[in-house]
Amino acid sequence: MDFRRYGIREEEYLAAREALGREPNECELRILGVMWSEHCSYKSTKHLLKLFPNKGDKVVLGPGENAGIVDLGDGLGAAFKVESHNHPSAVAPYQGAATGVGGIIRDILALGARPVASMDGLFFGAPGHGKTAMLSSGIVRGVGDYxxxxxxxxxxxxxxxxxxxxENPLLNAFNLGLVRLDEIVSSQTAKPGQLVVLLGSKTGRDGIAGAAFASVELSDDAKADRxxxxxxxxxxxKLLIEACLELQAKRLIVSMQDMGAAGITSSSSEVAAKSGVGMVLAFDKVPLRAADMEPWEIALSESQERMLLIVEPRHLEEVMAVAxxxxxxxxxxxETTEGDGYSILFHGEEVASFPASLVGDGCPPIHWPARKPDNLEKGWELDVETLPLPEDWNETLLSLLSEPSLAxxxxxxxxxxxxxxxxxxxxxxHPVSVLRIKGRETLVAMVLDADPWKCALDPFRGGAEAVARTVRALAVAGAEPLGLTDCLNFPSPENPEQYWVMMECIKGMAACCEALQCPVVSGNVSLYNESAAGAILPTPVIGTVGVIPSVGQFLPSGRWHDGDVLFQVGPCIPSLAGSQYLLMREGRNRGRPLEFLPDVEAGFVRRALKTARDGVASSGRAVAGGGLAVAIAREATESGLGAVVSFEIPTRRDVLLFGEGGARALYSVPMAKVPLFKSLWRGFPLLELGRVQGAELEINGVISVPVDTLPSPRRIR
Amino acid sequence: MKTAVIIFPGSNCDQDVLYAVRNTLGTEVRAVWHGEREIPDGTDLVILPGGFSYGDYLRCGAMAARSPVMQAVIDHGRRGGLLLGICNGFQVLTETRLLPGALLTNRIPAFICRPCLLRVESTATPFTSMYAEGQVVQFPIAHADGRYTLPDDELKALEDRGGVVFRYCDGAGNVTEESNPNGAMNGIAGIVNEGGNILGLMPHPERASEAILGGVDGCAFWRSIFSTLQERRV
Amino acid sequence: MTAWHVHVYIQLKDGVLDTQGKAVERSLHSLGHDSLQAVKIGKYVQLWINADSEQSARQQAVRMCDDLLVNGIIEQFSVEVEGE
Structure with missing residues (x-):
């Protein structure tokens, strides 16, 4: 049997043969080829993902479901997940991005949650590079239009x-939905004797074997894969969302699963395996868009806007009426059956038959060899003393603010x-996105962030920093972090150095999650993000969700008041390693990012939350990309006010102003509340920077610019 | 005051406008499905909400304008009942010809979502009586096809009869090229019919009706309608 | 009754600014297509209609244009009929 044709490795073929007790047929091999692809099976990372903490007081549903759910209080949950659509977006940017958004929305919908907010992680090539304009505009239009x-x-x-x-842009789509905790729809509740129903668009040939496509490197002839x-x-x-939510409200569905990668097969076998039931499907009953489709094509079609429902026979009529x-x-x-047999019939003939659990869980894991990159330590070399200071600080700040990743x-x-x-x-x-919930006091806050440069330099520290950045931003805004979702975008795991980097990133992220008690509740892995031109930077993307008890306890950014005192909280010696400043000046990424300090991070989060909740600051912003100088400039432009900043520090000014990393934030505090603020941050490094005043930004006598000349987002009033 | 919000397949601001009316006025609001042949008895105000009815396929609003419920909506408008079309709803109203002109793809052909400043051109409508003439208000826009266009002679007729109710403007109330986000003729953002009872506008007052969302300039819009209807009753 | 294949071409009227056409025109120019004079983007709709004659098929197609397919304020159209 030529199993390799279907993307199946020898050990996988042997595992399948043993489980079946016979030779798999062609249709079965095609199905396994897709279901056991990296994209669907997580065979290279499954064991690594176990490193993430996934339990916590507020976790209602952890990894393994369509999305995670955290408890927002008062019987309401937030369901959220981030997912990649990188390979499709690389070859068909508009459609790839659009269907990425559609797919993640259905993941949330499958839990019975109403999708209420999206975020997107966009990773584009150099602005001047030939393809970047076409790819970025197509991807952005795709996200928007959908x-x-x-x-x-x-x-x-x-x-x-x-x-x-x-050559390999990334599109990670995040969605969050709201669901009453007593109305969550599960994929684990099917019982024998129930109907399997397909709702939504007709099934066509589009997207066949897309999951397998996402599990190989992009080749030059990827266009041929279109x-x-x-x-x-x-x-x-939109119609599907409303229909599913109506079905759920009327309690007409037992279970629901979206159809993403690998279509009907993936969704149905998952329900069967998780619920512990068998299933018999008749593919000649599937509404088709192209008449002459083969059973394996129907099995694997990735036609969009479809949901799989499990329905009690007595409810079928009502379900049909809603549709x-x-x-x-x-x-x-x-229909669902006793036992765990999963079989597909086509015009009465059995074309495939497996144990349900084999399709989803039967793929043997792969432990790729890992090796620390030879040149890792070499990349850490950075003697700050040998770096020339900027000649023109004003110009440096302006250029930094115009850097594509910061602008x-x-x-x-x-x-x-x-x-x-x-x-x-x-x-x-804004540093955090905030939603109100109609009829409630509670606000939901969310952040999506990544720091691929630091992950490339020191994957453990970079992974931890990426998670910490999201939590810091939430805490400064007054949002208690409840949980996070991650999208692990990496190149091929078959390269031992790349595999090691991924492993270390995951360990770093896990360490930070542990320290900040922010569990991972859902996620997605996208590997093989490389082309002939090279591999992408290691890019874990983190989406963290938090809750603010009421609008009065939300601390906004960009709200300086005249006369406020400015403070930096947090360690005063950041690092230029992997900073936007150093990247801009040298065009290369080097240095060793700061060590991750669990106790300092936890202490920061605790104090930041209290600062917001006690209302002792007018404005706050965690220091992130571009460092303190960029944070000050953003606060100034958004507030429309200047400041005079002057401070003594035990390090070089460029390091403090442009260095990145560590638990730091910039606060603006009304004079009357300064003593309270100081007592709140007792035991934590605190640096008084200066005062909010006038229309110029003056920093230590080296930077002096009128605020209205700084690049700024549009202000209406 | 009774309000009916029509829901077409693909409408997506229906719940927003329901909420805004209820929250601002506390009056009765009903959702009416596009497949209905009638609107509830005693309806004072019919709202065609924003969104992408029928996916914006063919032309924005074209298919919604021909859906079953529209005959009842048109009759309501012809009888002098208040009829409001927001964004996609405005497109539907032009497709039904209850309002003149058409809405074309933005000058820069892309979707655009941002707060906009508008000058209130006429307070002699049931929808704007509580604003001051020339007042500058902020409502967000969110559309790809909002470039209001009509033939020159009809444009002149519209202007001459004072049918323009909102115009995009800058902070000082000046109508300029820069303040016009979509290339609409004469910076037109909203118009009223000759009878004064049918209004269409691209910006979203329902998105500017609560302080927590960043603006309350839309509240006077709903209150104007409420007070007009109160006066009519007296 | 015969089945007729009707091709409907819809364009913005002359004088109505075609922003998509303009954008594509700029793009093509930037790709070096200097000979390009102008771009207009329209819609092409195919209809399959049962009718006794070509003329009747055409009349029905025109009615469909008036009823829904075309907005006469901004668009113009032409119809071609082909026997199946």
Missing amino acids: GNAVGVPTVGGKTVYDPSYN PSIQIGDPFAE ERWELDCAVIG SKEWIYDQYDSMVQTNTVRGPG
Whole structure:
């Protein structure tokens, strides 16, 4: 049997043969080839993902479901997940990005949650590179057109430019939904004798074997692979959302699963395996868009905007009526049975038959060899004393603010409807995105972030820093972090050095999650992000969700008041390693990022939360990309006020102003509240920077610029 | 005051406008499915909400304008009932010809979502009576097809009869090229019919009706409608 | 009754600014297509209609244009009919 043709490794073939007790047939091999691809099976990372803490007081649903759910209080949960759509977006940017957004929305919907907010992680090549303009504009339009039409606001995101993404841009789509905890729909509750129903669009040839496509490196002839790109229809998705939520409200469904990668097979076998039931499907009952499809094509089609429902026979009529009202196709394609047999019939003939658990869980894991990169330590060499100081500090600050990864992303988020559903308290362009929940005091806050440069230099520290950045931003805003989702974007795991880097990143992230008691509740892995031109930077993307008890306890950014006292909290010696400043000046990434200090991070989060809740500051912002100088400049421009900043520090000014990393934040505190602020931060490094005043930004006599000449997001009033 | 919000397949601001009316006025609001043949008895105000009815396929609002419920909506408007189209709803109203003109793809052909400043051109409508003439208000826009266009002679007729209700402007109330986000003729953001009872506008007052969302300039819009209807009753 | 294949071409009227056409025109120019004079983007709709005659098929197609397919304020159209 030529199993390699279907992307199956020898040990996988042997495992399948043993489980079946016979030779798998062609249809079965095709199905296993997709279901056991990296994208669907996580065979290279499954054991690494176990390193993440996934339990906590607020975790309602952890990894393994369509998305994680955390408890927002008062019987309400937030379901959220981030997922990659990198390979499709690289070859068909508009459609790839659009269907990425559609897919993650259905993941949230599958839990019975109403999708209320999206964020996007965009990683583009160098702005001047040939493909970047086409790829970035296509991806942004794809995200926008889909999200806008489907009526889910895009409230935030992260955009990074680096040459490593030239040929292999990344699109990570995050979605969050709200669900009453007593109304969560599970994929584990099917019982024998129930109907398997397909709801939504018809099944066509699009996207066949897309999951397998996402599990290999992009080749130069990737264009030839284009037929496997799915086409998104946000109009159908909007109808699907409303129909599914109506079915759920009327309690007409037992279980629900979205159809993402590997289509019907993946969704149905997952329900069967998780619920511990068998399933018989008749593929001739599937509504088709192309008449002459083969069973394996139907099994693996990634046609969009479809959901798999498990329905009690007595509810079928009502389910059909709801589908008709929303003008969606709806068909019974099979039923659940006793036992764990999963079989596919086509015109009465059995074309495939497995134990249900084999498809989802049977793939033997792969432990790739790991080796610390030979040149890792060499990359750490950075003698700050040999770096010349900027000649013109004003110019340096202005250039830094104009660096593509730091500059305003207005051109992107203006194309996104960030306000539909009228819950957006803080939308894109702010350090955290904040939503209100109608009828409640509680606000939900969320951040999506990444720091691939530091992950490349020291994956453990970089991984920890990436997680910490999201938690710091939330804490400063007054949001208690409840949990996070991650998208692990890495190159091929088959390269031992790349595998080691991924492993260390995961360990670093896990250490930070542990220290800050912020469990991982969902996630996604995207490997093989490399092309002939090279590998992407290691890019774990973190989406963290927190809760603010009431609007009065939310600390905004960009709200300086005249006469406020400015403070930096946190260690005074950051590092230029992997900083935007050093990247800008040298065009290369070097140095060793700061060590991750669990106790310092935890102490920061505790104090920052109290600062917001006790209302002792007018404005706050965690120090992140571009360092303190960029944080000060952003606060100044958004506030429309200047400041005089002057301080003594035990390090070089460029290091303090432009260095990155560590638990730091910039606060603006009304004079009357300074003693309270200081007592709150007792036991933590605290540096008084100066005062908010005038219309100029003056820093230590080296920077002096009128605030209105700094690049700034548009202000209406 | 009774309000009916029509829901077309693909509408996505229906719940937002329901909420804004209820939250601002505390009055009765009902959702009406596009497949209905009638609107509830005693409806004072019909709202065609924003969104992407029928996916914006073919032309924005074209298919919604021909859906079953629209005959009842048109009759309501012809009888002098208040009829409001926001964003996609404005597109639907032009497609039904209850309002003149058409809404074309933005000058820069992309979706654009941002707060906009508008000058209130007319307070002699049931929708704007509680604003001051020339007042500058801030409502967000969110559309890809908002470039209001109509033939020159009709444009002149519209201007001459004072049918323009909102115009994009800058902070000082000046209508300029820069303050016009989509290239609409004469910076037109919203218009009213000759009878004064049918209004269409691209910006979203329902997104500017609560302080927590960043603006309350839309509240006077709903209150104007409420007070007009109160006066009519007296 | 015969099945007729009708091709409907819809364009923005002359004088109505075609922003998509303009954007594509700029793009093509920037790619070095200097000979390009102008771009107009429209819609192409295919209809399959049962009718006794070509003329009847055409009349039905035109009615469909008036009823829904075309907005006469901004668009113009032309119809081609082909026997199956």
